[in-house]
Structures are given as structure tokens and as C-alpha cells.
Amino acid sequence: MRKSLVVGNWKMNGTLASAEALALGVAAGLSSSSADVAVCAPYVFLPRLHEILKDTKLALGAQNIADKESGAFTGEISATMLSEMGCKYALVGHSERRTYYGDSNASVAARFCQAQSKGIVPILCIGETLEQREQDQTFAVIDEQLQAVIDLAGIAAFAGAVIAYEPVWAIGTGRTATDDQAQEVHYYIRQYLASKDQSIADNMQILYGGSAKPDNAKGLFAMPDIDGGLIGGASLDADSFLQICRSV
Ligand SMILES: O=C[C@H](O)COP(=O)(O)O
Helix, strand or coil, rough: CCCCCEECCCCCCCCCCHHHHHHHHHHHHHHHHHEEEEEECCCCCCHHHHHCCCCEEEEECCCCCCCCCCCCCCCCHHHHHHHHHEEEEEECCCCCHHCCCCHHHHHHHHHHHHHHHCCEEEEEECCHHHHHHHCCCCCHHHHHHHHHHHHHHCCCHHHCCEEEECHHCCCCCCCCCHHHHHHHHHHHHHHHHHHHCCCHHHHCCCCEEECCCCCHHHHHHHCCCCCCEEECCCHHHHHHHHHHCCCC
């Protein structure tokens, strides 16, 4: 039985004061959620959040992680640094990183390995653009994005990872994949992993990310291959996020 996981991705929003209030608000409401819950906060808020969340059930994550261990890589943040800040998770390959900052499949795979080298669970984000969906390339894109990581890290490494399926066309657009559309791709991802290792596939937490909100979360989370969510906009409000966490 896979445990559900709900992860808030705050993206580049908030101030230190609002981040503290949001984190404490979420942490305070978690006793009534059966899911594991985490928030991926902007880097500069992590030290303070690490302090205030220490004795709570809310886990901390980063929104990205360097693809190298250390050295002359201005502006990057290493796995060691994130581990010191109490990060349990790190997103790798979020579609906004791939689209706006050119994170390639190879660099995403390297970030995945860096995270694991310091005991951080990578949340590997994969998914197709609208154009790719319309050209029937969804599964080919998923294959490439998964295979790049399998080639570098090996299938066994997925035992310590999470996958998030993000249809890029449903991110921040208010447009959500239907329950069936999302389930179809989640099932495909699980089958792809199963063709390499059945047990890894059976145990893999696959999250849905793409305009998930309190009013559609229940339907999405009820699908057999959807194990929780990666929540953007709706994670910026403690009540909305907690409602989603309680929908698993
Ligand atoms: O990381 C989260 C995904 O990009 C979804 O964002 P959204 O819920 O604002 O559409």
C-alpha cells in the first residue's frame, strides 16, 4: 500500500514573514491529514523554516538542487547545503526550470543523483506541453524524461524517489487534466517503470501537479495510480492546501 504525499510548491512567492505564517498555519492543521505533507519553499526561507518546523509533521523541500557537488558554480545551491537546511525533498526538472532555465534531461538526471547522494528524496517532475499532447507525443516525452534518469541513476535509485506528473498545459492555467486524463498518464508511467522493475513500480509514489485545487483534488486522488499532488497556487493559502491534504 503506497502512502499518499502532498507537496506544496510555493515557487517565487511570499516574504519571510508570510512564509513563516503559512508554514505554521499548515503545520497546525496537519493532525487531520493521513498523507505525508511537505512544502518546497524558496531557498532563502529554508533556514528559518527549518527552525520553526523542527517539531512538526510538515517536511521541508527545495524547488531545485545543483547538478554538481560543489565548486565554482555561481548562484547554485548544493545537496550538502540543502541537507544542512533540513530538506527531506528536492524538486528536480520542474517544468518551469525546463522551460525558462533550460534544464535538460541530462542535467535533471544529474540533479536527481546529487539529491540522493546526500539523502534527499528527489521529486522528479515530468510531463508534456500542450503542443506535444496535441501531436500525440505525450508518452514519447515521458519515456525520454524517465529514461534519461534511469540511464544515469539506474532503476534501483527510483526506490528512493518520487515522481510528479505535470501536464505543462495545466500548470497555473486553471485548466486541469480530467481525472481520466491524469490517470491514463500515471498508469503509463507506472507501466514504464514496471517494464524495468515491478516492485519499484508498485511502490512508486506518483503525484499529480497541474492546477489541483480543493474542489478537484478528491476526484484526482481517488484514481488508482495517483498517490497525491504537487500543488502550486493552491498551496499559498493554508486553508486551501490543508483541504487538499485532507482529500487523500
Ligand atoms: O509545482 C506545481 C505545479 O507546477 C502546479 O502548479 P499549479 O497548481 O499552480 O498549477
